[in-house]
Amino acid sequence: GQSLEQPSEVTAVEGAIVQINCTYQTSGFYGLSWYQQHDGGAPTFLSYNGLDGLEETGRFSSFLSRSDSYGYLLLQELQMKDSASYFCAVREPTGGFKTIFGAGTRLFVKA
């Protein structure tokens, strides 16, 4: 099975850059995804890394290193609306299409 670890909370100021890490223990997986969830809302998909390296989508970037069992989400030019919880997730290659989530990182953006 999979085990994903993320910091529980991160605080940053508006306009700054913040990195949210995700380390995992797995015997194999397809790739690493990231989801954002605002208070009271549903999780929404942000990005996916199937290969090692950096994927960029606007202010958000995501990185994966399979050799280090590590990935991160990078948020640039932070805005107040980025205050939310961020989850990393992996899809297990066995037993159908099982997607497992980390416990989530709560990001607080301060003015």
Added chain:
Amino acid sequence: DVKVTQSSRYLVKRTGEKVFLECVQDMDHENMFWYRQDPGLGLRLIYFSYDVKMKEKGDIPEGYSVSREKKERFSLILESASTNQTSMYLCASSRTRTGGNEKLFFGSGTQLSVL
């Protein structure tokens, strides 16, 4: 856009009741999932289904069952509700992608309170 609809936003039930949570998606997705979300624990997979009438246990299936009689509908059943099943329940769906980069679309959630 994909729409995943959960039948109730808030639900209050009594211990021992049989509870049905309904989820419908409108994009012909093969895969559907039920998660529960608790503070500090993230999203934990209860059951998922990759086809009609097919179901697979997730990480915490005890006390739950599911039904998928039609492709668009996936029901979560609490056979005898208990207080430790008080939680936010999230339904999701996705299209199968061989590369693994499937995107899950979530419903708005059902906050279930068992008293």
